[in-house]
Amino acid sequence: MGKRLLVLHGPNLNLLGEREGREGGRLVDLDAALKARAGELGLELTVVQSNHEGVLLDTLHAERSRVEGVVVSPASLFGSYPLRDALEAIGLPALEVYLTELGERESVVADACVATLEGEGFDSYLEALARFASGDLTGEHSDEEDEESLEDEEEDEAPVGPVKTLGRKGKTPASETALAVAPARALAGPVGGSRKSLGRKVEAPAVAASPAKTLGRKAKEARAEPSEDFLSRALVRKKIADRLSGRLSPAELATWARAQWLEVQRGGPAESGQRELLEETLQRLTLSNVPPSRLSEPELVDLMTRMDR
Numbered sequence: 001m002g003k004r005l006l007v008l009h010g011p012n013l014n015l016l017g018e019r020e021g022r023e024g025g026r027l028v029d030l031d032a033a034l035k036a037r038a039g040e041l042g043l044e045l046t047v048v049q050s051n052h053e054g055v056l057l058d059t060l061h062a063e064r065s066r067v068e069g070v071v072v073s074p075a076s077l078f079g080s081y082p083l084r085d086a087l088e089a090i091g092l093p094a095l096e097v098y099l100t101e102l103g104e105r106e107s108v109v110a111d112a113c114v115a116t117l118e119g120e121g122f123d124s125y126l127e128a129l130a131r132f133a134s135g136d137l138t139g140e141h142s143d144e145e146d147e148e149s150l151e152d153e154e155e156d157e158a159p160v161g162p163v164k165t166l167g168r169k170g171k172t173p174a175s176e177t178a179l180a181v182a183p184a185r186a187l188a189g190p191v192g193g194s195r196k197s198l199g200r201k202v203e204a205p206a207v208a209a210s211p212a213k214t215l216g217r218k219a220k221e222a223r224a225e226p227s228e229d230f231l232s233r234a235l236v237r238k239k240i241a242d243r244l245s246g247r248l249s250p251a252e253l254a255t256w257a258r259a260q261w262l263e264v265q266r267g268g269p270a271e272s273g274q275r276e277l278l279e280e281t282l283q284r285l286t287l288s289n290v291p292p293s294r295l296s297e298p299e300l301v302d303l304m305t306r307m308d309r
């Protein structure tokens with residue numbers, strides 16, 4: 001299994017493309033591009049969007065032992081100290097991304113991230129995935145490589161032709177990233193306008209590609225489960241059991257259920273013939289931690305047994 005990453009999309013990004021009236025530039029398109037690139041790079045992604053700072057924090061807490069890095073797109077929460085503190089608290093390497101350029105806005109979240117990638121539309125995210133896959137989070141190493149290969153090319157007096165690379169370090173032919181490029185360019189600014197290169201803040205600590213913390217036994221066990229990624233009644237049953245035995249907190253279960261529910265809404269894979277039941281159960285579990293619909297232990301057991309039928 002590849003490296004597992006958590007991708008967090010902040011507030012209003014659920015309306016991406018829709019508010020701009022842009023086909024092909026919506027959150028579903030971005031997520032599809034991310035999943036496709038992750039597949040190519042051998043990464044596994046958990047993707048969560050929320051308009052609520054607390055949900056982003058809960059997700060970071062809940063996923064901290066399951067993932068090895070975080071791609072965080074704070075959107076308008078760039079000034080969030082709670083988000084920064086949560087990233088610091090979990091101690092995982094993180095890259096901060098923005099579709100557009102931050103300009104005058106100072107990101108506080110950047111304090112807890114190895115680097116910030118901005119102004120490249122979808123490519124900001126895709127570059128973050130590439131950095132995690134290569135282990136070169138600062139992008140400094142591939143800069144050297146680029147410079148070296150540029151020097152080699154210059155020495156060879158290669159004929160000047162169309163630029164083949166995307167962004168600063170993109171090594172993928174443009175044809176392979178057509179889906180990502182169109183919205184990326186559109187969001188990054190006027191076509192042909194001046195484009196800032198990726199990587200705003202690189203005075204970052206050298207961080208290894210592996211997690212900053214050693215993974216606990218529980219995390220390793222979770223990793224070994226073949227069903228972890230596939231939404232099934234067995235998986236939901238297990239999560240409820242984890243909650244009942246105290247391995248998951250009420251907030252962790254609710255956050256997990258919400259993320260899974262969003263995946264189902266987006267057409268993610270689910271146990272054949274059980275999609276409706278799973279969706280309904282996940283919705284119930286998502287609300288299981290808020291007072292009016294809080295679930296008692298007997299109710300949780302009841303939900304769990306419904307997963308057996």
Ligand SMILES: O=C1C[C@@](O)(C(=O)O)C[C@@H](O)[C@@H]1O
Pocket residue numbers: 012013073074075076097098099100101
């Ligand atoms: O939605 C967006 C785009 C953005 O999140 C970005 O990534 O550039 C920045 C936000 O301020 C804005 O609301």
